[in-house]
Amino acid sequence: MRIHLTCFAWKHPDGTHIPSTDLRITSIAGILQIHNVTRADAGKYTCQVFHPSRGTEFEEISALLNVQPGVPRISPILLTAPQTVRARLDTTAVMECLVEGGRDIKLYWNYTTTGEIKTPSNGRLLKVGNSNLVISQVMESDAGGYTCTGEARGWCRHSAPLHTRKVWVGTTATKLLLLLLTTATTTTTTTTTTTTSYYYYYYYYYYYSTATLTATTTTTTTRLLLLLRLRLRLRRLLRLGLRRRGLLRLGLRLLLRLLLLLLLRLLLRRLLRLLLLRLLLLLLLLLLLPRLLIPLLLLLLLLLLLLLLLLLLLLLLLLLPLLLLPLLLLLLLLLLLLLLLLLLLLLLLLCYYYYYYYYYYYYYYYYYYYYYYYYYYYYGY
Numbered sequence: 001m002r003i004h005l006t007c008f009a010w011k012h013p014d015g016t017h018i019p020s021t022d023l024r025i026t027s028i029a030g031i032l033q034i035h036n037v038t039r040a041d042a043g044k045y046t047c048q049v050f051h052p053s054r055g056t057e058f059e060e061i062s063a064l065l066n067v068q069p070g071v072p073r074i075s076p077i078l079l080t081a082p083q084t085v086r087a088r089l090d091t092t093a094v095m096e097c098l099v100e101g102g103r104d105i106k107l108y109w110n111y112t113t114t115g116e117i118k119t120p121s122n123g124r125l126l127k128v129g130n131s132n133l134v135i136s137q138v139m140e141s142d143a144g145g146y147t148c149t150g151e152a153r154g155w156c157r158h159s160a161p162l163h164t165r166k167v168w169v170g171t172t173a174t175k176l177l178l179l180l181l182t183t184a185t186t187t188t189t190t191t192t193t194t195t196t197s198y199y200y201y202y203y204y205y206y207y208y209s210t211a212t213l214t215a216t217t218t219t220t221t222t223r224l225l226l227l228l229r230l231r232l233r234l235r236r237l238l239r240l241g242l243r244r245r246g247l248l249r250l251g252l253r254l255l256l257r258l259l260l261l262l263l264l265r266l267l268l269r270r271l272l273r274l275l276l277l278r279l280l281l282l283l284l285l286l287l288l289l290p291r292l293l294i295p296l297l298l299l300l301l302l303l304l305l306l307l308l309l310l311l312l313l314l315l316l317l318l319l320l321p322l323l324l325l326p327l328l329l330l331l332l333l334l335l336l337l338l339l340l341l342l343l344l345l346l347l348l349l350l351c352y353y354y355y356y357y358y359y360y361y362y363y364y365y366y367y368y369y370y371y372y373y374y375y376y377y378y379y380g381y
Contacts, residue, residue, distance in 0.1 A: 034065075042067040087138045095133040097148030109133045111146040298349055302342055309335055 018025055018032070025041075026033050034041055048060045087093035097107070135142055313335070 037067055039067050041065065087135075089138055089140070091138055093135045093138050093142070095135075095146050095148070097132070097150075106151045108149040108151070109146065110149065111142075111144055298346060302346065305342065306339075309338065 018027055024035050026035075032045065042065055044062050044064050046060050046062045083096070085093050085095060095109075097109075133146065133148075313331070
């Protein structure tokens, strides 16, 4: 901060002349300039005027300097300028304007309609704090340019337009989509009304305005719940409007998720059906052919024993190549005996199985013959 006093010879309040070498307090062409004023600079400054024809006579004029402490005034600086705002009817719009410039700064909001500047005085327009302008229940008349003005020692101004948009109710395509969703569920006509039928009735009445409708109850399934949830999401999207790409992408994502869920359910059902069919076939085989399993298991056991014996022979041949021949012959004889025993056991089992099966067949045939004879004896046919 600088102070200008016009004179040709200045004296300090302590009575001394101000030297010309002082850089902070300078006197140029009768103008006294004090840079970076402090409290010590306060006092009475005297200006002496000399005239060469009058000798030592002079005239003097004094000026009093008062220094008051306080916060320095700073010109306002615009930190956040208002941006273009797009709002739908009957919604809330917010205009932001952040200005920095000290404590005594004042912020004004003006908006222009038909070229005339008006200050917001309606109850729908509120100024939150010292920066934001909130417009509730936006109308078409609120569209226009809004100006944010900050005043302190200096001033700064910035303006931004507000665009309004009418409510988008829906088109024929959305009606067809909702009709497809409603007809995809299985419904039965009754005299009672449930929560799901209320939603169905509400959508049908909303798009066609027909009061004469029969109450319907819908079976509560997972597919129905998914369709109802998607229907509610679509209705919200219709209310908000699909003019933004983000909302359109959200709708497409919801549709894709629903399709994926339906496909996964179909695949899981088919897989479960195939697995159940395979298990049923195995159970039938086990129940119908129990006697064939025993010989098969015995054969498998024999094969395993043979493999073990062959492995033992290979180990002996590899680890003991220099053994005597009698030992090898004994081992071979033992192996042959074991094989013969296994074959005998297998023959015995087969004979037992054949005998048991034949006896069972004969007994069943005899029982059937006896039952037929008994039936013929009592009933005559």
